Amino acid sequence: TLSDRLTAVFQRIGNKGRLTEQDVDEAMREVRRALLEADVNYKVVRDFVSAVRERAVGEEVLKALTPAQQVIAIVRDELIKILGEERVPLQLAQVPPTIVMVVGLQGSGKTTHVAKIANLLKKEGRRPLMVAADVYRPAAIDQLQTLGGQIDVPVYSEGTKANPIDIAKNAVKLAKDRGYTVVLIDTAGRLQIDEPMMQEVERIAEAVKPHEILLVADAMTGQEAVNVAQEFHRRLALTGLILTKMDGDARGGAALSIRSVVGVPIKYIGTGERIDAVEPFYPDRLASRILG
Amino acid sequence: LFERSEITEDLFEDLEALLIQADLGVETTLELLDNLRDRIDRERIKQPADAREALRTEMIALLENATRNRKIKIYQRGVPFVILVVGVNGTGKTTTIAKLAKYHQDQGRNVMLVAGDTFRAAAIDQLKVWGERLKVPVIAHDPGADPGAVVFDGMQAAYNRNADILLVDTAGRLHTKYNLMEELKKIRKVMQRHVAEAPQEVLLVIDATTGQNGLVQAKKFAEAVEITDIAIAKLDGTARGGIAFAIARELGTPISYVGTGEQVTALAEFNPVTYVDALFF
Numbered sequence: 168t169l170s171d172r173l174t175a176v177f178q179r180i181g182n183k184g185r186l187t188e189q190d191v192d193e194a195m196r197e198v199r200r201a202l203l204e205a206d207v208n209y210k211v212v213r214d215f216v217s218a219v220r221e222r223a224v225g226e227e228v229l230k231a232l233t234p235a236q237q238v239i240a241i242v243r244d245e246l247i248k249i250l251g252e253e254r255v256p257l258q259l260a261q262v263p264p265t266i267v268m269v270v271g272l273q274g275s276g277k278t279t280h281v282a283k284i285a286n287l288l289k290k291e292g293r294r295p296l297m298v299a300a301d302v303y304r305p306a307a308i309d310q311l312q313t314l315g316g317q318i319d320v321p322v323y324s325e326g327t328k329a330n331p332i333d334i335a336k337n338a339v340k341l342a343k344d345r346g347y348t349v350v351l352i353d354t355a356g357r358l359q360i361d362e363p364m365m366q367e368v369e370r371i372a373e374a375v376k377p378h379e380i381l382l383v384a385d386a387m388t389g390q391e392a393v394n395v396a397q398e399f400h401r402r403l404a405l406t407g408l409i410l411t412k413m414d415g416d417a418r419g420g421a422a423l424s425i426r427s428v429v430g431v432p433i434k435y436i437g438t439g440e441r442i443d444a445v446e447p448f449y450p451d452r453l454a455s456r457i458l459g
Numbered sequence: 460l461f462e463r464s465e466i467t468e469d470l471f472e473d474l475e476a477l478l479i480q481a482d483l484g485v486e487t488t489l490e491l492l493d494n495l496r497d498r499i500d501r502e503r504i505k506q507p508a509d510a511r512e513a514l515r516t517e518m519i520a521l522l523e524n525a526t527r528n529r530k531i532k533i534y535q536r537g538v539p540f541v542i543l544v545v546g547v548n549g550t551g552k553t554t555t556i557a558k559l560a561k562y563h564q565d566q567g568r569n570v571m572l573v574a575g576d577t578f579r580a581a582a583i584d585q586l587k588v589w590g591e592r593l594k595v596p597v598i599a600h601d602p603g604a605d606p607g608a609v610v611f612d613g614m615q616a617a618y619n620r621n622a623d624i625l626l627v628d629t630a631g632r633l634h635t636k637y638n639l640m641e642e643l644k645k646i647r648k649v650m651q652r653h654v655a656e657a658p659q660e661v662l663l664v665i666d667a668t669t670g671q672n673g674l675v676q677a678k679k680f681a682e683a684v685e686i687t688d689i690a691i692a693k694l695d696g697t698a699r700g701g702i703a704f705a706i707a708r709e710l711g712t713p714i715s716y717v718g719t720g721e722q723v724t725a726l727a728e729f730n731p732v733t734y735v736d737a738l739f740f
């Protein structure tokens with residue numbers, strides 16, 4: 168663990184009363200390595216480590232009795248600062264329906280999490296409507312409808328020949344007519360560099376003006392998390408992040424990367440395949456995990 | 460990057476940034492760059508362009524060491540060649556199966572599919588859509604059925620209908636889930652009981668966007684079911700799938716296929732040279 172490695176560094180340095188900047192450099196190399204191994208983006212690590220270094224070289228570590236633990240404390244503190252607040256709720260509209268749109272790369276967990284969130288809302292006594300706006304992936308609509316059946320939440324669909332923008336517009340109109348209070352739009356997975364697909368999702372957003380646009384990101388995503396998130400954010404103005412598959416053993420450094428470049432709150436953590444496998448976000452837990 | 464006039468420490472810093480950002484990981488990157496330094500000393504390399512070529516050949520060699528381990532595929536008459544496709548959730552297994560089905564079909568082989576994911580919503584429907592599009596039979600039970608039972612039926616049907624290739628889809632599963640990994644072992648045993656050689660290919664599908672966890676995935680799946688080949692899907696995105704180097708280096712498992720899109724034709728054989736060149740050379 169980072170803690171072990173830092174302890175080794177400071178033991179090697181020995182007890183000479185006061186640490187030098189070189190000693191801190193060596194410790195920073197371990198911090199950098201640990202974060203890169205946790206999939207934090209290279210450039211984010213560089214900025215992060217220089218912030219940590221500044222604090223470490225300040226009074227805190229040079230005179231500390233247990234410098235390794237002091238460095239860990241600074242790193243954890245800086246991580247939590249970036250990871251943001253815990254339990255930031257879904258923004259509900261003043262006048263219903265609240266419109267939520269979910270976007271992200273292929274296979275990240277969008278469809279599953281639309282259902283998980285719909286289920287949470289239903290348990291809170293709200294009236295969710297899920298919208299099948301992925302007309303491309305084979306059986307994507309079936310998938311959402313099957314999940315809808317499992318949680319007894321209706322799914323609006325116009326089949327695979329319809330245009331996702333019309334589907335979204337019509338779903339919102341139906342929600343207003345029938346009194347659904349939250350509309351959750353599931354979109355197709357797409358690459359952030361796929362121009363026509365990015366335009367599609369921009370046009371859906373333009374058409375229905377979502378109150379929440381959530382990027383769904385896989386916890387095991389590597390270095391590209393930053394570029395993906397930045398592009399989705401640039402084109403859509405994201406309002407939140409869902410980090411999925413956190414029940415695996417990926418360290419989840421992508422979350423730190425995305426938070427530091429995009430800054431939107433992490434609203435949900437996906438912790439399994441079942442409908443109830445979703446949790447609120449706790450920054451200290453994710454910080455521990457990233458630290459390993 | 461290699462346009463400079465001399466080799467400086469800056470070059471190594473930039474190379475490190477490039478390799479790490481391609482998801483090669485710290486350890487693999489440091490090893491490649493250490494080897495590069497050795498070669499630069501030994502061969503008295505002075506020009507950055509020559510350093511570039513040295514790194515390029517080193518990276519290709521690393522991958523080729525693993526590609527060399529690729530088992531020769533022997534398609535025996537009357538014995539279905541069974542391909543078991545595995546991997547964590549959402550990596551592209553089902554889509555890769557469709558692509559492989561098309562590939563084998565184009566080679567004139569009789570292909571059948573087995574809907575071994577009996578868990579995820581509409582997984583069976585998804586495979587059936589591909590089956591209809593390719594005019595390839597899909598053996599399936601109802602959702603919730605025992606995957607071992609579907610696989611057993613699939614093996615049986617492959618024999619009865621003289622299928623040359625049997626592609627078996629499985630549910631995505633995290634390698635950290637003991638029961639799910641045991642289920643996978645059981646599926647493999649069902650096949651072996653039916654045909655000693657089966658599965659002749661066990662294909663792990665990895666998502667190109669996956670970071671360091673990809674190495675853990677490869678290790679854990681190999682421990683459970685002896686992976687014979689790896690496919691890296693979604694290489695049409697901006698992620699480079701650099702964990703392939705760590706996998707080649709630590710496990711020697713060959714990368715055999717790359718997925719380059721969502722269409723059924725978007726599959727290519729992995730070529731270490733074009734793959735390395737696409738990275739940044």
Ligand SMILES: Nc1nc2c(ncn2[C@@H]2O[C@H](COP(=O)(O)OP(=O)(O)OP(=O)(O)O)[C@@H](O)[C@H]2O)c(=O)[nH]1
Nearest residue numbers: 273274275276277278279356412437438439548549
């Ligand atoms: N273990 C685990 N699996 C998850 C989680 N979220 C989603 N999955 C699984 O990940 C796979 C992909 O989920 P989907 O919801 O189909 O992903 P998607 O983003 O809608 O995929 P596309 O529509 O193809 O882009 C499925 O096997 C899900 O069951 C999670 O939090 N944990």
Ligand SMILES: Nc1nc2c(ncn2[C@@H]2O[C@H](COP(=O)(O)OP(=O)(O)OP(=O)(O)O)[C@@H](O)[C@H]2O)c(=O)[nH]1
Nearest residue numbers: 273274548549550551552553554631693718719720
């Ligand atoms: N861009 C791109 N998308 C791909 C590629 N391969 C698969 N996909 C997409 O990735 C998503 C997931 O693909 P699936 O084939 O359902 O993945 P899976 O591994 O079977 O998923 P689970 O069964 O839920 O674990 C779908 O949206 C596919 O279209 C690829 O090579 N490139």
Ligand SMILES: [Mg+2]
Nearest residue numbers: 277278301307
């Ligand atoms: Mg989906």
Ligand SMILES: [Mg+2]
Nearest residue numbers: 552553576582
């Ligand atoms: Mg599948």
